[in-house]
Amino acid sequence: MLKLTYIETGFHLELLAKSLEEWIAMRVILALRVGECICVEPSTASFLLPANLLGLDLLEAEVQQQGTDIIALSACDAEYVEVILKGTWLASDLERAEGVFVAVLSHSSEFFLLKLWQEAQISASVVSE
Template structure:
């Protein structure tokens, strides 16, 4: 599963081996034990990848192949933002304390191969961004 943790100023993407159902179940049990509110709702999450990042064309091909085969149908969509960036939109679940602030966790599940590939591309984009900012 892919887990995107959103904070006030940024987000972090992780690829976890635990199933989506197991992870959500663990979060629900934790919230019950500590008396915390928990809101789980269907949602989408988006992030940008540079179009010139090695592997982006392969990701486009992977999404097209999944659409044709019916795998991961409507879980991931790619949209061109401009000449420099591609928007990756994922469909999954938003988990938060139910308040109006933008902090929470987004989780989704698709094929292990696709999850790993998306995570690897995001990591490469982060490396590229940190080199540019230095």
């Protein structure tokens, strides 16, 4: 399962070994125990990857091979490709842009997408230095 944590300054992507149902149940129980509101709803999330990222063509091939609507790729412009995921949004307040998005893909797609995102982060930090 992929977990995207959206915060005010950006987002973080990570791979989780738990099932979607188990992870959501644990988050809801935690919120109830600490007296915090939690909103859980089906949603979509997206993020950008550089269009010149090595391996992006392999992700495109895997997305086409899967033939599901859980993940889609869309060319934004000459520099970026948008990765669009269907999954579940969890937040303490639906009016805010901060929260956690989780999606379940094939293990190989999840791992590959994580590696591409990490490569994009490394490239971005090298360029900004």
